[in-house]
Amino acid sequence: MDDRARWEPLVDADWIRRDGFVVVKDVFSHDEVESMRAALLAVRDREHEAGLALPFDADMPANVRVNGDLPGKGELRRFDYLVFDPRIISCARQALGDALLYFGDSTFQTGEGERGFHRDNADRDDRSGPDWKGDDYSLVRIGVYLQDHAMHSGGLQVKVGSHLASEPRRTPTVRLPCAKGDIAIWNLRITHSGNFVRPRGLDVCLPPSIEGRIPRFLRVPEERERVAVFLTYGLAGDRHTDHYIDWQRSRAECVSHWEHSGTGAYLEALAESRGVQLSRPIPSYGARSRSRERLCEVA
Numbered sequence: 030m031d032d033r034a035r036w037e038p039l040v041d042a043d044w045i046r047r048d049g050f051v052v053v054k055d056v057f058s059h060d061e062v063e064s065m066r067a068a069l070l071a072v073r074d075r076e077h078e079a080g081l082a083l084p085f086d087a088d089m090p091a092n093v094r095v096n097g098d099l100p101g102k103g104e105l106r107r108f109d110y111l112v113f114d115p116r117i118i119s120c121a122r123q124a125l126g127d128a129l130l131y132f133g134d135s136t137f138q139t140g141e142g143e144r145g146f147h148r149d150n151a152d153r154d155d156r157s158g159p160d161w162k163g164d165d166y167s168l169v170r171i172g173v174y175l176q177d178h179a180m181h182s183g184g185l186q187v188k189v190g191s192h193l194a195s196e197p198r199r200t201p202t203v204r205l206p207c208a209k210g211d212i213a214i215w216n217l218r219i220t221h222s223g224n225f226v227r228p229r230g231l232d233v234c235l236p237p238s239i240e241g242r243i244p245r246f247l248r249v250p251e252e253r254e255r256v257a258v259f260l261t262y263g264l265a266g267d268r269h270t271d272h273y274i275d276w277q278r279s280r281a282e283c284v285s286h287w288e289h290s291g292t293g294a295y296l297e298a299l300a301e302s303r304g305v306q307l308s309r310p311i312p313s314y315g316a317r318s319r320s321r322e323r324l325c326e327v328a
């Protein structure tokens with residue numbers, strides 16, 4: 030058994046149910062963070078040069094977003110594509126339950142990106158939609174920020190408890206104190222905004238519309254170029270997860286993401302060995318992935 034499987038981070042599932050998020054400390058060593066950063070930056074450079082990265086946002090020129098999931102990037106195999114890392118899987122299982130489902134929703138991005146409060150669930154704009162029936166909601170996103178945001182700018186802020194109600198409520202906003210090696214887990218219904226700005230000398234959370242207007246010299250800078258990984262898990266046979274996948278099927282960018290995602294016997298065996306069920310939501314899943322043949326070959 031390798032060392033990664035021996036160590037199980039403890040996740041406070043009650044905290045997630047109550048507040049909608051949690052930070053799990055020291056999941057990865059600093060050396061691992063450095064290796065992951067190097068590998069992800071290499072993938073970013075390769076895809077960027079090959080014209081495969083997603084189009085730039087004119088407002089955020091430093092931000093590069095890749096297309097397709099992490100298991101479609103061959104360079105990430107030694108990290109179990111993060112999606113299947115035993116510690117991440119253990120955290121997701123503690124947050125959600127045993128019937129963990131991965132349906133191709135993982136990605137990463139580099140550089141300062143968009144900010145703005147939003148929710149990630151399907152019925153984010155439909156207060157009477159099925160997402161809002163009942164308190165239990167079976168989808169979480171895991172953020173692996175590969176630099177410090179406990180002291181620096183660039184991390185995630187959330188509205189505490191906002192996952193429990195579809196209408197906006199007066200709830201405190203907090204910045205997640207993710208240090209190097211920590212991960213954050215949040216309910217897809219929670220209201221959140223990435224790339225927070227810490228104003229120099231003031232310990233307050235500011236609305237994203239103001240954060241973007243703070244002059245650079247008044248901001249605590251980012252530690253270094255931001256590399257952020259996002260992994261989504263649901264539950265097999267669960268109505269919320271099924272609804273979310275159905276909603277994604279109707280979105281062109283999700284279809285393109287799935288077509289560029291990883292497939293193959295190697296991945297299927299890896300998922301099975303980690304007790305994760307796989308869903309391939311469209312018939313053309315993986316059809317445009319450049320890693321597809323290589324992944325099948327190594328299997």
Ligand SMILES: O=C(O)CCC(=O)C(=O)O
Binds near residue numbers: 149170224257
């Ligand atoms: O950029 C971030 O830190 C958060 C990303 C985000 O808002 C999302 O995954 O929905």
